[in-house]
Amino acid sequence: MFGPVPGMGSKRMAKTVNFHAGLPGFVSSGHVHAVLGGSPTSVEREVATLEGRGVLRRLRVRGRGEVLIRQDEYEGLVRRSSRLDEDTKGLYLRFLKENPRAGIMSVGTCDEKQGDALVRAGFLTGGTTTRDENASLGGFYGRPEDKASLASIAAASRAASGSIEAVGGVGALQNAGGRGGSSGASRLGRGGVGPEPEYRIAAPGHGSYLKLVSAAVEHLMSLLSRSKYGEMPEYLLRERWDGGIASDDARKMRRARGEFTGVLPWQTKKWREFYGLEFGWVLAEAMGTGRLEVFETGSVGRGVRKLRDD
Template sequence: MPLYLTASHSSALKRSNTEERSSASPFSGHARTKPAAKRKQPLHEDGEDAEERLHDTGKILPLAANSKLKTVPEAIDDTLANLFSEIPDRAGMNSVRIAEVLNFRKRLPPLVSVAHIHSLITASTRTEREIAQMIAMGSLRKIAVAGRGNDISGLGEFIIRATDYEQLIDSANLTDDCKSAFKQLLRDNPRAVNLPARLIQPGDLTSLIKAGFLVSSSAYERISHGSSSTSTQFAPSRLATITPTGTHIPIHDSSFENLRAGGISTATQPANASSHNPHNNLTLSVPNLGPYLRLLSSARSHLLDLLGKSSKYREAPVYLLRERWDGAVESTENRVSQAKRMRGEFAGLLPGRTKRWKQLFGLEFDWVLQECLGAGLVEEFETKSVGIGVRVV
């Protein structure tokens, strides 16, 4: 007999399908889901992440809001006087480094950017008119740097007092006849930014180019034709790759614009293509212009980087931005810092270990902020609780 007909098959225990499975938890039958990740910050009503954004009153402070300067000569004197800060007693730098800082400051030309002047005087139209009048009278000299102003705005026009420019000529390694002829040529052409090469003797022309007072204008044209942007060729980060070495005539570090495309000095060019061509124009320059431009460009970029690291809105209070510019340096006036230093505890970094002194040679924060304000890179605004704020435009 087949097994499926026996009683053993029919006597097998069967569990009803309708019987509910017993469980210790009444929620065991629910669908399992992973716990949602907790947000570190709540959402605003518009769905954006909450962050420490400054609550401004809607009022943008105008340029020169706190300045009491009224004339261009006053603005020039103030700019040159407040360029660097004094070296502190506890600088954290040895004597060699201190000498390097002082020599670097001494070699810089007494230039002032037009953007800085506008940040100190409220009436921009009157300021431009006053600058033009002083240039026509011969008390100011305008220095134009071609290929600048696109990457960092306002980095193409500078002014220098005529007396300071003549002092640079007198202190240069030039013959007396060359100095007298060049100064007389400048007095006869007070508005000139470019000078024809035919007005200068060939021997004096070579000496002036070597000293950094003249630059071949054709160098700008060649570089501009060889690239889509002239400003990228003269960017501060690429100056070291452009400067040639081992040429017949040593190129002064100031007149880095005196270079052809591809890093070839004008001294190695043929006579018909060099600046000795009487049909070429020469651009006025000053010695040590290259280090000055690199310093100015690095300072502006560093200030913008500090604002970018402050928040995603690229804004910060002025007092906080000043602290970050100075670095976490120890305070010499705070009694708490003095007590920590006496106990051997950490009271802050020495100034010589910060970027302000390593790369920027002790540039003043207010001076750099005025530069960025005049160039239109940043703007100041009022806040409801933390005073004046600064943000990138």
Template sequence: MPLRITSAPVSGIKKRKTPASSRPRASPFASHARSKPITSGGSGGALKPKLDDPDLDSGPLTDVGLSHHIPETAPVDNVLEALKYVRDSMFEELPARAGMNSTRIAQVLNFRRSLPPLVSVAHVHTLLDAPTKVEREIMELAIAGRIRRLIVPGRGNDAAGLGDCLVLTEDWEKLVRESVLDPVLQEKFLTVLGRIGNTCAIPGAAFSASEYTALVRSGFIVSSSSLAKGTSSVPSLPNLPTTAPAAAASRAGSGSAGQSGDAETGSQSQAQFHTATLFLSLPNTGPYLKLLGAGRDHLISLLKKSKSGEVPLYLLRDRWDGAVESERSFSVAKRARGEFAGILPGKTKKWKDLYGMSFRWVLEEAIGAGLVEIFETGSVGPGVRSL
């Protein structure tokens, strides 16, 4: 009879059936989708604003009184120093990495060089902050012939206007001698300037019709009507008498009749200048005033990005400069790693439209014009608000 090794007739393990009453019940929340928990310090809170966003602020700044930051930090003590400082600090130096090609750089430099050495009276008052003393010093310098006060008609004569300017006499004479005017006319024009004193109006009998035409085309004389209508870079008088060379030659060979016609035309042209209101000016005064107005408008638009209309001075300066790369250590390290460290200056409005206008210069202009004011916050340095 055979001997069995195992006690079970079939080798293997059989699973025992679990009764239905002992099965686990399904969770009532099993049909709901699972989501990750939201933490307060994580990046999942999309509705929470960024605290470092310069276009968002928590509210008005603390005001502990008007600030004297500008006059206290300005390196000037008198009107003459203020005129030279304002003239030399209007633009910033070209950065090493400007982001502009050679043609654009040449345009920027040539435009800067073509602007007249004008300084608004409001700007001088901002730097010195002594109204009575400044006005008395301006009058003394004007009487002594060291400066000239230039009133541009049609540009406003109040604090916010762009028409009350000062010019050093030596700078004015330099522009005249470097112009394309005939040397004889240059000397005659400078003599007339010395004779009329500090007035801006030019007498109609001071020059001939041809001399008036040359002075107008060079930008040293304008009419009030042309400025009121907003002329371009080189102002001109309406209906200027012009004489073509060919027409002049034909009339010269036509005898006494032609000579009498020329004399009649010349007398009519001279009469037009006698009756016109003529004022002194400087070449490219129009582009200068237009650029100044554009700089003021851009500063106000940056200030209005804040909900309260107030912003710390350092933050307003950063907005003016734009998100440009700098030479700080962290910015240099980012560029070395190939990371984004800011845009090049040539891509910002400061350089594209304002030719590198200095932030402090335009801020001083806006304060003098009564468009903004600067105050002390007591915590984040000086603050700026629009008026």
């Protein structure tokens, strides 16, 4: 995900290294589809299988989409957290083990003090409701079940056959304006007043990851938009992403001759704002969201073409 850290000032290097170390091993669902290729249905089915076995954990953020993380790494984050006491850790780990597919946790699962501690530690987001969650999830990174429109039918085929997601997700009919036969417990909270508040499962650094990747994709699209027709050779786009820095071999040869041109690597936007995020990672992320495609030019290698802007 990140390239080797180049020479830079001690403060900047410490900030970069700490950012790398503090970011868990997240990967977006779109990125997985772009890297693995093949049938979206088969990829999603495999992800759903691993999720059911407790190998992967799916995390979601309102309006920003979802990411995947290995379950053992996520549990390790919980165990190493200094903000949680042992009782809270044990309760939360038991819930994760018993509910490998769960994306939400009822407020009644833990007491108020434990819930507050998990929120402050970054493992839960503040109390919300299913109706509020469905209304606010969306945007480019939203999943098909969060959008009640025909535009999401093609994307819905990525869900594993037989899963709730394959038919639009929980409450799909209600979200579209209909009246489904959902149980009173799901519609009414304690006392029958309204939807019961719920916590959404998250992870420390989840928001930072989505913010970083979203900004990186926007920057990559802006570089591609500078081309008259919205397309260019992949090597040229890579060079622009790297800030026009020459390749390692060329830089070594110039340095051996005592020559220097251009800017230092750590002065580029790639390192100043994106902490060394690699071009290949951002390209796969943009491909996974459907904003660009890679094609063979037949003359200058692979090319990159913009499909649409958000």
